[in-house]
Amino acid sequence: MSDNGKTTVRMTIDGRSIDAPVGATILEVARANGIDIPSLCYHPGVEAFGACRLCVVEITKPNWEGWKKLVTSCLYPVEEELIVSTRSEEVIENRRVVLDLQLARVPDSDVIRQMAAKYGIHDTSYEKRKDADTCIMCTICVRVCEAIGANAIATLSRGPEKYVDVPNIDACIGCGACALSCPTDAIPMTEENGVRHIWDKDFELVRCEVSGEPIGTPEQIKHFAEKSGLPESYFTKSDRQRKKETAADLARVMLG
Amino acid sequence: MSRKRLFVTPYRCIDCKNCEVACSFVHTRDPRKPSLTRVRSYTLRNDVKSVVLCLQCDDAACQRVCPTGALExxxxxxxxxxxxxxxxxxxxxxxxxxxxxxxxxxxVEIVKCDVCEGDPACAKYCPTGALVWAEKPIPDEKVEENVEVRTLPWAMTMPVR
Structure with a gap:
């Protein structure tokens, strides 16, 4: 709730008048109303970070006497009388610069190439990074790992040398959420013969005690059991096996 | 207004797989992907048939374990x-x-039964009444009370296998 007890604010996005819930960000409100704002580092499941600058929009207010400014929509909370433009010339130019720079950073990323192509950028105007992987430094992996509670991934170094890594591999539970949540597939993960390989470490997977299907890493199971307060006996069978057993239980309950 | 619920009566199931095809088609628009079904029917030992889908537990383990509140x-x-x-x-x-x-x-996503946002395809295409979407269960002479999926008595209280 805002100071005056209201739960919504009246604002304008691209000329549309919108009642937005207090505390929401411009990006959330825009997307909830079907207005597209591109982003790279935003993930609804983790704290917003404002790193990629792609979601920048232009804001003004009636009493700003014509002054405007560019803000990251993923972080900026909605306000009464806020006038947002997601498609002004400045906003589009900002997106072009961001994508041009990203294309220099990750020239081989299909995701970035496709996004850049939408804004007419087919080749970067900057010098391409040598031996580039596809990491765009969005840090979704860092924040996902933090949300899970493992805190294994971090950004290391500073400036242009900054990179993402696992400084202490013992903290990694091998759940693979970082790899699956990465928007540019920059974290390699393989699973073969019951062994998951991620962050240069092999995790022997726990198998379903009935069907033998791989379920997850021992560290992952222990972590989730501890976090949720559920006994480890909840984590001993594959979903397929459990479903079949539930069907049998249902039949038994019904037929006596 | 009373709400509609999904009722399961497993012994009525004939394992025809209509529910599986309907479910995977509604959720993927691809009839060739029955592996993506949220509901499954089985022929168990002694030729007993049964059908199972998410029970929408009151105190759900999936919700408890989720670190980001993604299950609502x-x-x-x-x-x-x-x-x-x-x-x-x-x-x-x-x-x-x-x-x-x-x-x-x-x-690359987590899938579960969402009762098709209030119009479950599995129940619509179930020919025998094993799955019924209704306000009340179909009266049954074989059992006193049909099982309502959401309030299944042993959801979360049954000892874990």
Whole structure:
């Protein structure tokens, strides 16, 4: 709730008048109303970070006497009388610069190439990074790992040398959420013969005690059991096996 | 207004797989992907047939284990739905004691029964009444009370196998 007890604010996005819930960000409100704002580092499941600058929009207010400014929509909370433009010339130019720079950073990323192509950028105007992987430094992996509670991934170094890594591999539970949540597939993960390989470490997977299907890493199971307060006996069978057993239980309950 | 619920009567199931095809088609628009179904029917030992889908537990293990609040109950339908907060840690798929939430590697997402937002296709295409979407269960001479999926008496209280 805002100071005056209201739960919504009246604002304008691209000329549309919108009642937005207090505390929401411009990006959330825009997307909830079907207005597209591109982003790279935003993930609804983790704290917003404002790193990629792609979601920048232009804001003004009636009493700003014509002054405007560019803000990251993923972080900026909605306000009464806020006038947002997601498609002004400045906003589009900002997106072009961001994508041009990203294309220099990750020239081989299909995701970035496709996004850049939408804004007419087919080749970067900057010098391409040598031996580039596809990491765009969005840090979704860092924040996902933090949300899970493992805190294994971090950004290391500073400036242009900054990179993402696992400084202490013992903290990694091998759940693979970082790899699956990465928007540019920059974290390699393989699973073969019951062994998951991620962050240069092999995790022997726990198998379903009935069907033998791989379920997850021992560290992952222990972590989730501890976090949720559920006994480890909840984590001993594959979903397929459990479903079949539930069907049998249902039949038994019904037929006596 | 009383709400509609999904009632399961497993012994009425003839394992015809209509529910599986309807479910995977509604959720993927691809009739060739029955592996992505949220509902499954089985022919068990001694030729007993049975059907199972998410029980939408009151105190759900999937919700408890989720680190980001990505599993939310829809007050309208009673279903627990996955929202876009999911970070794909797959904790829910391991924790569900009934095996009713899955990881779909093709579309890289967590899938579970959402009762088709209040119009479940499985019940619509079930020819025998094993799955019924209604305000009240169909009267049955064989059992005193039909099982309502959401309030199944042993959901979360049954000793874990």
């Amino acid at each position: 109950r829809d007050p309208e339908t009673g279903a627990i739905n996955r929202n876009d907060k999911c970070i794909l840690c797959k904790a829910c798929t391991i924790a569900c004691p009934f095996g009713n939430i899955h990881f779909d590697p093709t579309n």
